Amino acid sequence: AQSVAQPEDQVNVAEGNPLTVKCTYSVSGNPYLFWYVQYPNRGLQFLLKYITGDNLVKGSYGFEAEFNKSQTSFHLKKPSALVSDSALYFCAVRGEGATNKLIFGTGTLLAVQP
Amino acid sequence: NAGVMQNPRHLVRRRGQEARLRCSPMKGHSHVYWYRQLPEEGLKFMVYLQKENIIDESGMPKERFSAEFPKEGPSILRIQQVVRGDSAAYFCASSPVSNGQETQYFGPGTRLLVL
Secondary structure, three states, X not given: OOEEEOOXXXXXXXXXXXXXXXXXXXXXXXXXXXXXXXXXXXXXXXXXEEOOOOOEXXXXXXXXXXXXXXXXXXXXXXXXXXXXXXXXXXXXXXXXXXOOOEEEOOOEEEEEEO | OOOOEEEOOEEEEOOXXXXXXXXXXXXXXXXXXXXXXXXXXXXXXXXXXXXXXXEEOOOOOXXXXXXXXXXXXXXXXXXXXXXXXXXXXXXXXXXXXXXXXXXXXXXXXXXXXXX
């Protein structure tokens, strides 16, 4: 069965420092991977996705993610964190078979300190 | 281009009442997905619909929950005889196609509180 793990409930980083939010996945076929961000009392906003091609995917707001097949990881990164990046981040993988449901991780709260 | 619209944004119901949640997909999108987010948890898939068809309802509770996406109008998630455990944020997402590679765009959610 497809699954996604986000091993860190919370990540703390100082403004201006690089940030990494970790995600590992388990799939039986080719993985389709997504990152979303959720601000308080808001819906999810799409950041980026990996379907195929380059392992480094660039997305919105300066975020990027690196697909690593051997480590089954898809970590989210940003070279320089902003206080406004503080939010809840979700990694997701597309479900297998004919369904197109997304299977989400439990989320990682990113706190960027000024 | 307006995003995914959901209403109401907040809904309060007493135990035993019915809750109706509405979702209007983005213009040009004919695929709708409903997810539920329980407090302190991630999103869980509930149901996937195309116009007039339920494609996958594997995440729907067996009783009291139903969903539809009529030819005209918004998609509706209906919860009958609500219980306190139904209190959650319900999110709708839409996509223009359904090939596995598409991006699902999410609405702002409906936060249901059952008293």
